[in-house]
Amino acid sequence: MTKTFVSADDVAKRAGVSRSAVSRTFTPGASVSDETRQRVMEAAETLGYHVNQLARGLMRSETGIVCLVVSEMDTPYRSKLVRALTHELQKAGKISMLLNADRSDGSVDAALRQTLHYRADASILLSGLPDKAITKLCLDSGQRIVLINRDDDIDGPLRINIDDKQAARVAVSAFLRAGCRRLALANSDVGTPSLMARERGFVAAAADYGLDVMVVRHGNTIYESGRHIAQSLFARLDPPDAVFCVNDLMAFGLMDGARHDCGLRIPEDVCVIGFDNIEQSAWASYELTTFSQPVDAIVENSVAWLRPGNDSESIRTIELHAPIVWRKSIARKVS
Amino acid sequence: MTKTFVSADDVAKRAGVSRSAVSRTFTPGASVSDETRQRVMEAAETLGYHVNQLARGLMRSETGIVCLVVSEMDTPYRSKLVRALTHELQKAGKISMLLNADRSDGSVDAALRQTLHYRADASILLSGLPDKAITKLCLDSGQRIVLINRDDDIDGPLRINIDDKQAARVAVSAFLRAGCRRLALANSDVGTPSLMARERGFVAAAADYGLDVMVVRHGNTIYESGRHIAQSLFARLDPPDAVFCVNDLMAFGLMDGARHDCGLRIPEDVCVIGFDNIEQSAWASYELTTFSQPVDAIVENSVAWLRPGNDSESIRTIELHAPIVWRKSIARKVS
DNA sequence: TTGTACGCGTTATCAA
DNA sequence: TTGATAACGCGTACAA
Numbered sequence: 001m002t003k004t005f006v007s008a009d010d011v012a013k014r015a016g017v018s019r020s021a022v023s024r025t026f027t028p029g030a031s032v033s034d035e036t037r038q039r040v041m042e043a044a045e046t047l048g049y050h051v052n053q054l055a056r057g058l059m060r061s062e063t064g065i066v067c068l069v070v071s072e073m074d075t076p077y078r079s080k081l082v083r084a085l086t087h088e089l090q091k092a093g094k095i096s097m098l099l100n101a102d103r104s105d106g107s108v109d110a111a112l113r114q115t116l117h118y119r120a121d122a123s124i125l126l127s128g129l130p131d132k133a134i135t136k137l138c139l140d141s142g143q144r145i146v147l148i149n150r151d152d153d154i155d156g157p158l159r160i161n162i163d164d165k166q167a168a169r170v171a172v173s174a175f176l177r178a179g180c181r182r183l184a185l186a187n188s189d190v191g192t193p194s195l196m197a198r199e200r201g202f203v204a205a206a207a208d209y210g211l212d213v214m215v216v217r218h219g220n221t222i223y224e225s226g227r228h229i230a231q232s233l234f235a236r237l238d239p240p241d242a243v244f245c246v247n248d249l250m251a252f253g254l255m256d257g258a259r260h261d262c263g264l265r266i267p268e269d270v271c272v273i274g275f276d277n278i279e280q281s282a283w284a285s286y287e288l289t290t291f292s293q294p295v296d297a298i299v300e301n302s303v304a305w306l307r308p309g310n311d312s313e314s315i316r317t318i319e320l321h322a323p324i325v326w327r328k329s330i331a332r333k334v335s
Numbered sequence: 336m337t338k339t340f341v342s343a344d345d346v347a348k349r350a351g352v353s354r355s356a357v358s359r360t361f362t363p364g365a366s367v368s369d370e371t372r373q374r375v376m377e378a379a380e381t382l383g384y385h386v387n388q389l390a391r392g393l394m395r396s397e398t399g400i401v402c403l404v405v406s407e408m409d410t411p412y413r414s415k416l417v418r419a420l421t422h423e424l425q426k427a428g429k430i431s432m433l434l435n436a437d438r439s440d441g442s443v444d445a446a447l448r449q450t451l452h453y454r455a456d457a458s459i460l461l462s463g464l465p466d467k468a469i470t471k472l473c474l475d476s477g478q479r480i481v482l483i484n485r486d487d488d489i490d491g492p493l494r495i496n497i498d499d500k501q502a503a504r505v506a507v508s509a510f511l512r513a514g515c516r517r518l519a520l521a522n523s524d525v526g527t528p529s530l531m532a533r534e535r536g537f538v539a540a541a542a543d544y545g546l547d548v549m550v551v552r553h554g555n556t557i558y559e560s561g562r563h564i565a566q567s568l569f570a571r572l573d574p575p576d577a578v579f580c581v582n583d584l585m586a587f588g589l590m591d592g593a594r595h596d597c598g599l600r601i602p603e604d605v606c607v608i609g610f611d612n613i614e615q616s617a618w619a620s621y622e623l624t625t626f627s628q629p630v631d632a633i634v635e636n637s638v639a640w641l642r643p644g645n646d647s648e649s650i651r652t653i654e655l656h657a658p659i660v661w662r663k664s665i666a667r668k669v670s
Numbered sequence: 671t672t673g674t675a676c677g678c679g680t681t682a683t684c685a686a
Numbered sequence: 687t688t689g690a691t692a693a694c695g696c697g698t699a700c701a702a
Binding site: 003004005006012048050051052053054055057058068072073074075076079080082084086087090095096097098099100102113114116117118119137139140141142197223227252253256257259260261279280283284285317 | 338339341362383385386387388389390392396398403407408409410411413414415417418422425430431432433434435437439448449451452453456472474475476479480517558562588589591592594595596614615617619620621
């Protein structure tokens with residue numbers, strides 16, 4: 001007895017009907033008599049039949065496959081997004097293929113090639129930026145592409161962005177209201193569009209108040225970089241009394257650096273604001289004031305875009321608001 | 336101009352060869368003349384051809400698809416494992432389908448049904464426990480199944496477990512060497528096999544030294560539960576001076592509860608040991624002594640099991656060692 | 671409502 | 687080495 005998958009033919013033979021009857025039974029809206037349906041279902045059950053979606057995808061134009069292209073997917077914000085996306089996609093009857101786009105696994109381009117190999121209906125990119133030629137290839141093949149948090153000028157994909165500039169502006173005024181005057185910004189030197197937008201927005205908003213910003217960039221967008229930046233920032237002759245970190249991980253590192261390495265108190269000596277509002281922000285050791293990524297809205301808009309009824313020409317860019325979440329890393333003074 | 340995927344036929348026409356020649360060009364080890372190969376490659380490049388893995392999977396017995404069944408995948412340990420798995424699977428030429436098995440998305444059984452729909456070569460379960468009937472169905476269909484950290488008596492799948500009992504024993508002796516005598520154990524009431532094994536192992540090892548253990552179970556295996564347990568534990572007349580938490584997240588909650596809610600110092604007043612060794616364990620606010628999940632070994636063994644040359648009958652259970660990682664949440668005294 | 675026959679894009683087999 | 691042809695498992699137009 002060799003182990004194989006059960007086919008519609010097997011079920012048909014067992015139920016004593018034609019193979020089309022089996023097909024129709026599992027095709028919503030097809031016309032089958034109740035009796036036939038019942039006999040087919042019974043045979044399918046005992047044999048353990050499952051429709052082969054791969055073969056089905058060969059006939060239909062849709063495969064039901066959506067590719068998620070992600071790098072560093074064990075990062076809290078990323079994994080949160082991946083979880084929410086798979087959840088919503090499953091609800092919509094789609095299935096997620098997860099493509100690791102970490103540098104060691106080849107580029108984002110290689111990942112996008114895989115989406116073509118498996119005839120994905122769509123690709124959602126949470127990381128990296130694809131080559132324009134590859135993007136065009138995917139679009140020409142009828143795929144839909146969603147770019148999350150990677151503002152760029154490629155035409156064709158749906159772009160979902162956060163209003164980083166506005167958030168940065170809110171951060172500046174929050175610091176000012178808390179009585180801070182020596183502002184700093186902690187960034188990585190990865191140069192992701194959204195991170196750079198936060199930096200530029202912060203510097204610009206501060207300039208509106210006639211303030212300079214100490215900008216420090218270091219390493220990847222992770223905890224260790226934040227801690228490293230704290231050491232260099234608080235060793236200065238004119239240390240900052242407020243630091244805006246481009247994401248929460250860096251903020252945690254900065255806070256730990258300030259407290260444990262430099263003996264500073266938060267928010268008494270330094271105020272800190274982060275970005276993302278990941279789980280850890282609410283932990284008692286941090287109580288970080290931060291901007292909340294509108295994960296649900298991001299996911300909702302992404303999945304809506306994939307639905308067939310959608311007019312792919314109508315919308316191109318969606319900009320979502322990231323509201324501030326007040327906690328204790330900044331002295332809040334009501335204006 | 337309607338958007339469609341490019342087929343082998345298109346390439347064949349363009350290159351002026353037969354479809355078989357195209358197929359052979361993209362089949363490693365097939366015999367094609369250099370000239371033909373070159374012409375095919377050229378045509379494929381300009382047309383943007385990609386082999387349809389779905390159709391290929393129809394012919395071959397392998398689809399190259401491996402399903403990852405995960406719940407709460409934004410948990411640090413889970414996401415770390417998922418990242419490592421996809422990385423290694425991609426290196427092995429496989430592709431990962433991610434199935435969300437959170438309760439709201441239907442059970443693990445529903446997820447496993449999906450793996451059948453897409454003719455996955457294998458399924459790797461990081462969460463939940465499948466019904467035996469479904470497991471049998473998958474195995475009968477020729478699928479391979481890997482169960483990670485879910486010790487049970489189902490026959491057929493490869494089981495990869497951690498030696499929780501031994502780790503718990505190490506935890507007890509570590510506490511004793513640090514001078515602790517009032518031991519406690521913090522668990523969730525989820526009842527996952529591995530978590531229960533840690534609890535039982537800890538209690539048994541303590542009993543060997545004639546010590547009782549205060550066992551507290553609460554909620555899910557998350558931060559908030561740890562913090563909640565801290566409050567109830569340290570309000571006792573005989574509060575513990577050592578707490579073993581079944582995972583790091585609970586340990587962080589417990590530490591924060593002890594420090595911020597109860598005014599205790601770690602490790603002076605209480606020693607804490609966790610399990611998993613996730614990123615946050617090394618953060619300055621925690622410096623948690625914990626057991627390191629052998630993620631690389633887990634992944635390596637899982638992927639090796641999927642390789643065709645593997646004798647599926649030979650190995651059934653692999654037990655891996657989780658070494659302790661010393662940090663500052665326990666006063667370490669060299670014996 | 672049912673069954674027959676064809677096509678989807680690929681690989682395997684066979685004869686040339 | 688090459689090309690024609692038969693599968694693979696399915697949906698669907700067509701005729702019954």
